[in-house]
Amino acid sequence: MQQPRQIQEFVSKIIEIKNETPTVKSFKVELPENADIKFFPGQFFMVSFVNDPEIKTARAYSIASSPLENGYLEIALNKIAAFTAKMFQLKEGDFLKLKGPYGKFYFSDEIKNNLVLIAGGTGITPLMSILRYCAGKGLSNKIQLFYSVKVPEEIIFHNEIKKAKEKNPNFEYFITITRAEEHHEWKGKRGRIDLELLKGQIEKPEEKLYFLCGSKEFVDNVISMLQNLGVKREQVKTDVWG
Numbered sequence: 001m002q003q004p005r006q007i008q009e010f011v012s013k014i015i016e017i018k019n020e021t022p023t024v025k026s027f028k029v030e031l032p033e034n035a036d037i038k039f040f041p042g043q044f045f046m047v048s049f050v051n052d053p054e055i056k057t058a059r060a061y062s063i064a065s066s067p068l069e070n071g072y073l074e075i076a077l078n079k080i081a082a083f084t085a086k087m088f089q090l091k092e093g094d095f096l097k098l099k100g101p102y103g104k105f106y107f108s109d110e111i112k113n114n115l116v117l118i119a120g121g122t123g124i125t126p127l128m129s130i131l132r133y134c135a136g137k138g139l140s141n142k143i144q145l146f147y148s149v150k151v152p153e154e155i156i157f158h159n160e161i162k163k164a165k166e167k168n169p170n171f172e173y174f175i176t177i178t179r180a181e182e183h184h185e186w187k188g189k190r191g192r193i194d195l196e197l198l199k200g201q202i203e204k205p206e207e208k209l210y211f212l213c214g215s216k217e218f219v220d221n222v223i224s225m226l227q228n229l230g231v232k233r234e235q236v237k238t239d240v241w242g
């Protein structure tokens with residue numbers, strides 16, 4: 001059994017800030033030289049500002065990058081209240097304090113089940129780490145990703161996920177847009193992730209391991225659909241944010 005990683009606290013320079021969507025930014029932070037920071041894909045770090053006179057609290061952010069990437073961690077977030085508003089003002093070269101890793105919502109190599117990853121909105125971040133890790137290691141677990149966002153321009157990491165799908169026959173990607181009425185050009189699936197979609201796509205649901213991440217309402221909803229498919233609660237790992 002692989003052991004949870006050791007918790008460490010460190011100050012880290014922001015090396016890249018990217019507008020992933022009109023409302024989501026990603027931040028790559030450099031890991032301190034010679035630091036041996038390890039985490040499992042799916043885990044999170046507590047992030048805070050360095051010597052900030054106004055905001056002394058920390059917020060949890062799941063790592064979107066793979067643990068196989070040396071030298072940096074990536075997080076992605078949308079602007080909600082004071083903390084995230086301040087995050088959006090940061091520039092490359094600024095510093096953040098990180099402490100972690102934390103959390104039991106993670107994938108590790110001993111898991112041999114095929115995986116079903118289900119995300120709502122920014123809930124894609126920990127699942128992206130799992131996806132990147134499994135692809136990077138060439139693991140044989142089949143992966144299905146179901147991802148729901150409000151509007152097409154808010155799909156985070158869309159191009160990378162689409163490319164992963166083209167390259168890897170073991171990976172399936174289902175994206176659905178919940179507010180598609182204003183987006184007539186959208187040719188993909190519309191509406192929420194529903195029982196019909198899950199039932200139609202997940203073969204042998206009782207053999208899979210499920211990772212669900214998003215708002216409480218989203219996660220609760222998906223759990224009850226999975227129960228409808230005969231999935232046991234022990235097969236479902238959840239990460240709930242709001």
Ligand SMILES: Cc1cc2nc3c(=O)[nH]c(=O)nc-3n(C[C@H](O)[C@H](O)[C@H](O)COP(=O)(O)OP(=O)(O)OC[C@H]3O[C@@H](n4cnc5c(N)ncnc54)[C@H](O)[C@@H]3O)c2cc1C
Nearest residue numbers: 059060061062076077078080081082083084122125241242
């Ligand atoms: C384990 C864990 C991992 C997390 N990982 C991420 C991540 O990778 N990316 C990310 O954007 N956030 C993530 N969050 C949420 C994050 O910690 C903050 O709560 C969020 O960024 C809002 O911070 P804030 O101070 O601006 O607003 P807050 O004052 O903390 O929150 C204001 C309200 O927004 C709700 N809320 C929190 N997050 C969201 C969200 N993403 N979308 C809509 N409503 C939300 C809260 O429940 C609260 O009611 C994670 C939370 C947890 C517990």
